[in-house]
Amino acid sequence: MPRKKINISDKVEHLAILNEKGDLDKKLEPEIVDDLLLKLHRTMFLARKFDERLLSLQRQGRIGTFPPISGQEAAHLGAVAVLRPTDWMVPAFRETAAEIWRGRSLESIIIYNNGFNEGVDIPEDRYDFPISVPVGSQVLHAVGLGWAAKYRQKDDVAMTFFGDGATSEGDFHEGMNFAAVFQAPVVFICQNNHWAISIPLSKQTRSKTLAQKAVAYGMPGIQVDGNDILAVFAAAQEAVDRARSGGGPTFIECVTYRLMMHTTADDPKRYRTDKEVERWKNRDPLPRFQKYLVGKGLLTEGTMAEIESEVLQEIQEAVDRAEAQIKTLGNPLDMFEHAYADMPPYLEEQKKEFERELAEINKEGNHG
């Protein structure tokens, strides 16, 4: 009865296709048609500019607290780009570029960030969940969605997003285990941006990689350069194909970096150095992708300038529309909506009571 090594055959791979300078590893280049490449670039660029605009709106007090995504666009956009419209996306809260790709309007995002639930605007032909703030909690929903699709003999796939910090939550581990046990068609996308507010990855886990956690649950796991949209796309394509064809779940760790603050309420200077941020700016996913597209002859300085002015105009129009729409919202009585399918009698009474309160307020207002 010897003490011997157990041979765990699963290996954890790392995938990068574009290097930091945007040079291509030709052997690994995924086949993506030109139109799709250009659409990905435009969305990535739009998402970056939109993030910058949201930050300035927040600083002007025109929206509330929000979590910027700059630097992480490739990690989530590259992944959703392989989904069919009828697949399910189950996001955390730092996947704005993916939401835009799936059809969420810019103005809905502004409206939501202004504290209006009306900003949760799921496009009618999409099956996406609203953002989920309780860290890691959404992971299990994707497992349920995937399993339900399998039960109905549909080949829909559920893709869920979460951060490095989320891998410490019980819900994450339960989700991974359930998905593997039930062989649910789920793709787990971890945006490892190295920080969970002020907690660096090294204090989050002693694991060498997050991808290796997949091994423990008996599913394929891969680590990709999350700032390389080609690598993210290729890995996600493989995972979605596997899930769709009955091969079960996959875990993908996208190694990326949060270039901005955690949310606009956070001050990253308290816990990380500018030098570290500068290092990661050199690996910015956007110029890397642009260099690749220029090399392919798909993009020139001229077309980039054109895209920029188009995108800025699109954002400006969205801000204008959102701010106009917000003026039409705000009937406080609406807060009683969507509590139950049918409003229980006691809640009906409370709504009436609130209506009387509003009338009193208006009366008092008139006196004053």
Added chain:
Amino acid sequence: MAKMTMVQALNLALRQEMENDDSVVVLGEDVGVDGGVFRVTDGLINQFGDQRVLDTPLAESGIVGMSIGMAAYGLKPVCEIQFSGFAYQNFHQIENHAARLRWRSQGRYHVPMVLRTPYGGGVRALEHHSESREAFWAHIPGIKMVIPSGPRNARALLMSAIRDPDPVVFYEAKALYRAFREEVPEEEETMPIGEPQIVKEGKDLTIISYGAMMRPTLEAATELKEKNGVEAEVIDLLTISPLNEKILVESVKKTGRAIVIHEAPRSFGPGAEIVSRLMEKAFYYLEVPIERVTGYDIVIPLFSREKAYLPNAQRILRSARRTLAN
């Protein structure tokens, strides 16, 4: 005496108890290097080191479960759950273990821990950051549920909570963190847990309130006096559970009228228990039914409408005037 915000006063309580007793250990998400997202634990890691101020991985059940073990060993963990909206992840550790280890071990072990967590609306926060769910914790036998209403009593109650031999869930109103300053003595000050306070004496009406609702409550009481000549007796509950109804009952025996204020949803909220106790012990002294001014039985809306949801001085005043009119 220095004038302090509630954040500073809580920080003072933690610092002093850590200086007094090396069994006091602080743990939670971002409580160390960052000093807590609201800065309540600011500077503690510099003074006490990273073995007494633990930046934990992101897992609330982990934080509370580990605290229970630390407490059973004889330490006094003070854990921070970043927002009370994420304390449901550790709910079962409180319900199944913190609240019952004394009972389950036939008195052999006990759990002298404190779970500090910010609660409540009014600061334009994101979803899940504005709820007021004290009733969940207050409903658990074996748990003490404390909610201070200002810098001075926050400091004193937190010191008492740390010294308490039983587990205490300690809710801190975000809306009060930096709302105003109060004189807080540098020398140690504690306050008994389980004793509501009369903060304003009166003979015409009893107003029972706590936490962030104390400010609109006092505003309403002042206006009642100035505009209507009504003397309201205002009681700050401070401890939700174990609820000590003694001074509430005495007050109602004197005034014959009462209203109860909380921002938590009305149904099955703390007001329901308070009203029941008054019915049991002061029914024959009541002139009129007791009204509740509370949050509605809905999810607190995102911040653009939270003001409409939260009780304010005007709502309290209207309820008081209705109660007095009969």
